[in-house]
Amino acid sequence: MNSNFKWVGGIFLSVLCIFFDIIIATNINHHYDKRASIYRLALKTTNKDKFNYIIDSQQGNVITNAKLTAVSPVKFREMKSNKKFFAVSRTLEEYTMHTVTTTDSKGHTTTTTYWTWDNQGTDYKYAKQLEMFGRKYKLAKFDISSYFEHIDAKKIVNGDNGLTGYYHYLDSDTRYRYEVVPTTITGTFIAQAVNNTLKPVKGYSNIKVTHEKYKEYLADKQSKHRLVTIVVIIILLLVEAWLIINIIIDW
Template sequence: MNNIEITKREIIVSISILAIMLIIGVLVGDKVNEYQQDKEAQYNKAFKITKDAELFTYAMKTNIGNALVEGELKADKPVNYKDEIDGEYLVLEKIKEKYTMHTRVVTYTDSKGNTHSKTETYWTWDKVDHDIKMAKSVIFLGINFDTSKFDLPSTSYIDTVNGGYHIRYKFYGLESKFNATIFGNLKNNTIANDNIKVYKNMTVAETLEEVTGNISIILFWVLWILITVGIVILFMYLDNNWLNT
């Protein structure tokens, strides 16, 4: 970007871009804030249950509605790869990687200022296969549910196992049991909704603290400012001779 000359017209257009992006940001930000406030209201008004299986069962039976419920979540029948890694899990992923050679063309300048190109090789571990095992059902506060109803936490890295020449296997898993707080609609003797949010290793109070923060609106504005600055910089970098016609 050496010797870039910025004209008055480019400055005026850049200010216009900033103004337009600010207006759009305010409109979108209001929607994000409105969504966050609705979510906070839902969680704050939700019925609270802490490790009470009888109250949990009663709440489902009496159609209590939205509830934050803390308790142990565990796989009914945990899954494993017995011959490859130890332990049993609620979710278990096995990723096969192959050490693969690639080529690329690189350009360089010699001591005389001449430009040359050459092909070089490099090696990377590339994903070639992915297998996942998941317990079909889970038990929460003594009640059995289909695992597919829950929005489970992400798996964590377990181990890497050598698979022979230029092959390795990476394993990721979610423990077979852990304490969690869930948010769901309790009615008709079950949790009626799908995609039940699971807050792993968090109490009801900790879940409320996380949900009712302003992190979403802060992240939106940080991202929006970065996008806006990027657009302005790109505009200034381009050849804008059309502004002079």
């Protein structure tokens, strides 16, 4: 193939990639502009009376940082009576035998046996309600999953059979490990004040509570994140340049 055709083909592919990159950059910017607008226009307060007034007057989206406390904390049956939590997860692990059979180049077969602790499933318990700024809300509307943290079984479980430590052993081949959310947490979130209560903002399935500090949360969510767009476009340009060069060489 002559060099002139290669140059024309390379220019055509370059123009096509640039057009594609512009569309990608526009969509990324639109996404972050739209998100930033939601957070920028939302009411913002950490004051109890003002927050409750926003709910009572159904003023729309609101951002706050607040202390959330479990109403009727929960526990699993094997836990000590004074160990209750906002939420608790219990993962069952079983010591399971595995075998792997391999054949070498000479046709000799080798079987290797090994044992591992395998996850058999996780159970969860959540308090049904939380209290915030003197009012109660259904916990089901909120996402507090980022607050789960591991806790040693020996701190919360009755009767360790001489085996409890990091895990709670039911027997030598079966054990539980636990993660919990303390009965009181502090977090930042955005929610919609409507019908004298809170619900997730449009486009979200729940009210996500985060560890972020109030000012940091506002700064991050209201940012248009232009750096993300720049990084994505640079990566695309590098990949596209590599592909175009290789295509031209193959021609």
